[in-house]
Amino acid sequence: MLELQIDGRTSGHPILGAITARVAEGDRICLLGPSGVGKTTLLNAIAGLDRRLGERMIKRSSELRVGYLFQEHRLLPWRSVRQNLAMVGASNDEIDRLLAEVGLAEVAEALPDQLSLGMARRAALARSLAIKPDLLLLDEPFASLDPDRAAELRSLITRLLDAHPRMAMICVTHDARDADQLANRLWYLEGAPAELQWDQPLTAVSSASASRISEQLRRLSV
Template identity: 65%
Template sequence: MLELRIAGRSFGKPVLGEVFATIERGDRICLLGPSGIGKTTLLNAIAGLDKTLPSGAIIGSNKLRVGYLFQEHRLLPWRTLDANLRLVGAGEEQAEDSLRQVGLAGYGHYLPDQLSLGMARRAALARCLVVKPDLLLLDEPFASLDP
């Protein structure tokens, strides 16, 4: 499904060491480590956001639909939750169902700044899930979330 051949990353100083791995459909992988060790750098590379990587560093990601939950919710502040979900292709019913699945039923007409941070992060998770991703990348997924 996905093959990583990253020789390392540095931005003035080393950020990420060598990463060589094969990830198969259904695999669940957790990256643990202290702040600044390169976890987000690796996720950005897998998501295709690092255009400076050599072409053979990430193999197979161009064939995958990727959902990426960033550390920040990255919802557009001038759009309602429903509108934020429709931007990624969700229909009205899909948007409502996705918000319901993350405990936000009835909040579709709210703007992101009308929510708590935990609620906004759940809305961002709904946005990731509504695209039915083949690969789901979660960067600090439990930050600001209630039990």
């Protein structure tokens, strides 16, 4: 599906260094690391939004569809929730289904500024799903939400992933609970420039690695 062979030093990238990894169907990856290390930068590169890293360093299937839930919902404020989804090609029936899946069936005609932050985040998630993505990118989707709303959105994303088992996900987070609930694989980014320090499927983590991962997750949750 996706192969990363990034060498930021040779490309003159100011943030990313050596990052080698593969993403396959069904991978649920939580991308961890210190604040400001370059997690969002890497996500933008994977989405094709960083032109400094070309096809040689980020190889993707020609048919790969990528949905991206940004930190800000980026819904057009002058268009209704329904209209925002229609802009990415969703039919009325698809919009009704998606909004029902994310619990927003009653606010289809509302404008984004009439929604709470959590509702706007769910509307943006529905828009990301409207393109029927093979790869779903989530950039700190639970940031600024209170614990109850974060837990609701985390459970919703888990249900959506379970309903689409071939869809891969990469989620940037600082919270160990996100990794515990969402991930079957962990990436940890560290350094300047940022390098992928480890890439571990949860089912294949050695006791030594598990100890290190637990410590990193504990630090990220503080």
